[in-house]
Amino acid sequence: AQSVAQPEDQVNVAEGNPLTVKCTYSVSGNPYLFWYVQYPNRGLQFLLKYITGDNLVKGSYGFEAEFNKSQTSFHLKKPSALVSDSALYFCAVSPLDSSYKLIFGSGTRLLVRP
Amino acid sequence: DADVTQTPRNRITKTGKRIMLECSQTKGHDRMYWYRQDPGLGLRLIYYSFDVKDINKGEISDGYSVSRQAQAKFSLSLESAIPNQTALYFCATSESGTLQQYFGPGTRLTVT
Numbered sequence: 213a214q215s216v217a218q219p220e221d222q223v224n225v226a227e228g229n230p231l232t233v234k235c236t237y238s239v240s241g242n243p244y245l246f247w248y249v250q251y252p253n254r255g256l257q258f259l260l261k262y263i264t265g266d267n268l269v270k271g272s273y274g275f276e277a278e279f280n281k282s283q284t285s286f287h288l289k290k291p292s293a294l295v296s297d298s299a300l301y302f303c304a305v306s307p308l309d310s311s312y313k314l315i316f317g318s319g320t321r322l323l324v325r326p
Numbered sequence: 327d328a329d330v331t332q333t334p335r336n337r338i339t340k341t342g343k344r345i346m347l348e349c350s351q352t353k354g355h356d357r358m359y360w361y362r363q364d365p366g367l368g369l370r371l372i373y374y375s376f377d378v379k380d381i382n383k384g385e386i387s388d389g390y391s392v393s394r395q396a397q398a399k400f401s402l403s404l405e406s407a408i409p410n411q412t413a414l415y416f417c418a419t420s421e422s423g424t425l426q427q428y429f430g431p432g433t434r435l436t437v438t
Contacts, residue, residue: 223365244425255416255429257328257368302368306425312357312376313384314427318367 214239216305218317225293225324233320236304240255245286246304246314247277256302262286271295293324329353330430332417338436339407347402347433349417356422360384360392363414363432372415374423375400375420407437 217240229324237243244263245278248256252297267279277288303317330351339345349358356377360417361369361384371384373392389411393401404411414434418427 216368218368232360248429253431255431256418256427257429258426260374262427298435304328312420312425313371313374314425316370 214305214307214315215253216299216303216315216317217224218303218320221318222321223321225322227295227324227326228230229288230258231290231322231324233301233303233322234266234285235288235317237284237303237305239305239307239315241308242281243308244306245277245279246269246306247286248304249274250300250302250319252299255269258311259288259301291323297305298322298324330417330419330428332415332430332433333433334433336434338438340438341408343407345407345435347415347417347424347435349402351402351417351419351430352420353421353428354397355418355419355428356397359396359418359420359427360390360400361416361418362386362411363416369416369436372402372420373431399409402434404437407435409437411435412437 217236223242227269246261247259250256262269262279304314333348359374360372366383375381375394378394417430418437419425420427
């Protein structure tokens with residue numbers, strides 16, 4: 213079965229420290245991978261995507277993600293966290309079939325303390 | 327994303343009632359989606375539509391129906407609401423041939 217796993221319900225980090233939010237996937241073939249962020253009372257906002265090419269993808273608000281094919285992972289990173297980064301983060305994968313559907317992980321809440 | 331709007335934003339209804347959630351978009355996208363979000367489960371796809379005449383079930387379509395009244399409008403109906411349909415519902419759109427989806431602000435539905 214196709215799935216996305218975000219093993220951490222919550223990640224806590226101090227402002228100014230680097231952060232990592234983990235994501236692994238189980239999809240056949242070479243999927244497209246996405247990260248979305250959800251702020252309180254808002255819809256999901258697109259952060260970045262991996263289609264092909266360089267394994268390190270840069271996105272909005274200083275975030276980046278590293279694709280690792282052998283580990284089937286797509287971890288979200290930021291070198292220096294801000295309090296305003298506190299939000300709910302979702303990893304998503306598209307299995308590249310004809311449906312163009314996205315399969316979402318369960319979400320990870322990032323809490324950046326001052 | 328202000329280009330995708332959902333009404334109502336909040337709704338409380340009773341078990342057995344029929345309720346409709348509406349989604350409108352001004353992005354000109356062909357494709358529209360309905361998801362529900364539950365704590366710890368992420369977003370799950372209810373229905374999706376690639377154009378006005380193409381509607382498909384997602385992974386959790388039981389108890390729901392949809393109507394694509396126009397390219398810009400996609401409504402989700404709960405024929406007879408039950409408490410376990412209490413959730414946050416999101417509409418999303420995407421351009422034909424692309425995967426990036428744009429989400430509305432969500433509708434918080436409570437079924438008592």
